Amino acid sequence: MGRLSVKRETFKIVTYGCEMNDYDSEIISSILKNEGYEEVFDIEDAKIVVVNGCSVRDHAQKRALGFIQSLKGKKDGKRFIIAGCLAKSLENENIFSDESFIVSTEYKKLPELLKLKNFKEFKINSLGNYSDILRKTDFTLYLPIMKGCNNFCSYCIVPYLRGEEVSFSVDDVIENIKKNINDKTGEIMLLGQNVNSYFYDSYDFVRLLEKVAKEFKDMRIRFLTSHPKDFSPDIVKLMADYENICPHLHLPVQTGSDKLLRLLHRDYTVKDFLEKIDKARKILKDISITTDIMVGLPYENEKDFEDTLKLVLDIEFDDAFMYKFSKRKNTLAYFMEDCDKKVSSSRLKKLIDLQRSVKEKKLKELVGREVEVIVEKVSKKSKKEYYGRDRHNRSVVVNGDDIKINDKVIVQIVQIKGITPYGIKKR
Ligand code: SF4
CATH class of the missing domain: 2.40.50.140 (Nucleic acid-binding proteins)
Incomplete structure (x- = not known):
């Protein structure tokens, strides 16, 4: 007797956001595939569309919401799931009265949810701990070592979306790497909103990093993101001692103005930041240092901006992610005075041009090496x-x-x- 072919329900995941959203999409994909759903490439072929969005930045949220609005006209028997931290920020806003839409932050319940005829029956739960399910790409294994954040920088919505900081156990981290690396994996990226505050039993981030480097000698080890107030130069000592820990540090400074750092609740000064970079370079001269910088911050004046440009020149970052500040609801900065939009656009352009010239100069030193x-x-x-x-x-x-x-x-x-x-x- 020939085998019966069973037509499986199809799904497509559309992701808007950062590494955390990519990671969440991998989780959703693996959960649905394990339940027999089939992932398809084209949205037209999908019966279930998952929009996994970021709401940390206004721009990313607008793009995701715009995409969701465009879906409303193309239902065609499809059902839609809104996931990621976008879901968390929308959970109390009744913007989707449509029964084909659901906002869900509880991924493990998705298969159960999809059995419901009417999505309105569903009640939203909070984000869970998904340290046991990993993202696999061909080359880089992204592995969260913690979730949440306790810092409450005045412009940032992450602590409200992802909750209190929780570090995952060292054994879980090591086991999860072992379970999920394969012969295509060349790099392990340890992820957290502030990896420097990782703490589990007697393990801080320095000890965890060393353990991972020793256990996985053939892998390059990287990590994201470090908070300048918690960053310890001991991490750079490890980079010097272990060849597989990559000599790259992403340390978001955000602004070169002490007045604005105070307003942002960053808990360090420009001097503190410079001293940490200085120590890092003394330990490892060739370390690559990248950063995040915002312009158009509330109350940012010309002097504050000039201080930021000066910092870029003083430090000579290898690269920087630069963007205009955008207000996020429910944060302290939401209630602060806006910077003029034209002024912030022109400041961003100036900053990008300056950083590009710094980067070009540093790259030229590489020729011949x-x-x-x-x-x-x-x-x-x-x-x-x-x-x-x-x-x-x-x-x-x-x-x-x-x-x-x-x-x-x-x-x-x-x-x-x-x-x-x-x-x-x-x-
Ligand atoms: S440390 Fe990072 S994630 Fe945490 S509140 Fe500050 S900017 Fe947001």
Whole structure:
């Protein structure tokens, strides 16, 4: 007797947001697949559409909400799930009276939910602990070591969305890595809103990082994000001692003005920040340092902005994520005085131009040097060129024969085009 083919219900996940949202999408995908649902590439082919959105930044939330609005006209028998921290921020707002829409933060209950005829019957629960389910990509394993945040920076909605900080156990972290790495994994990224405040039993982040580096010697180890007030130079000592801990530190400074740092409740001064960078560079001269900077902050005047530009020049960040401040409801900064929109746009442009010139100057120093690159994919522009990242997290285009994805190659940098280093495989 031939086998009966059972048509499975299809789903598509659309993600708007950061690594945490990507991670959540992996969780949702694995839960639904385990229950027999089939993931499809095209939204048209999906019966269930999951919109996993971020609400930390106004821009990301607007894009996700715009996308959701556009779906309302194309129902076609589809059902829609809104997930991620966007769901958390919408849970008390009755904006979707439609029974084909549901806002859910409780992913493990999704299969149960999908059995409901009418989504309105569902009651929302809070975000759970999903440290046991991991994101798998071909190359990087993203692994949250904690969730939530206790800092309450005055502009940030994360503590309200993701709740109190909870560190996952060391054993869970190690076991989860073992369970989820495969022969394609080359890198482990430890994630947390503030990894420096990780604490479980007697393990702080420095001890956890060392343990992971020792257990997984063949993997590159990275981490995101560090808070300047909690960051300890001992982490840089580990980078110097363990070759597999990448010499890259992402330390979001946010602004170069002490007045604004106080207003943002960041709990450090520009001097503290400079001293920490100085210590880090004394331990590891070649460390790569990247940051986040906002402009157009409430009460930001020309002097504050000039202080930020000065800091960029003083520190010479290897790279920076720069953006305009946007107000988030339910945060303290929501009630503060706005900066003029035109002024903040022009400040952002000035800042981006300055940082780009700093980055170009630093990249030029790389020409002639050899760097270790792990090849991640074929370059979009040419099949003869490969794209990878070096230990400092710089994107590098590699030319050469006999290159395969996941190869670890030594590359000599021959030129910088725009802000991308190009190199030739040496061995
Ligand atoms: S430390 Fe980061 S996540 Fe926590 S409140 Fe501040 S900006 Fe938000």
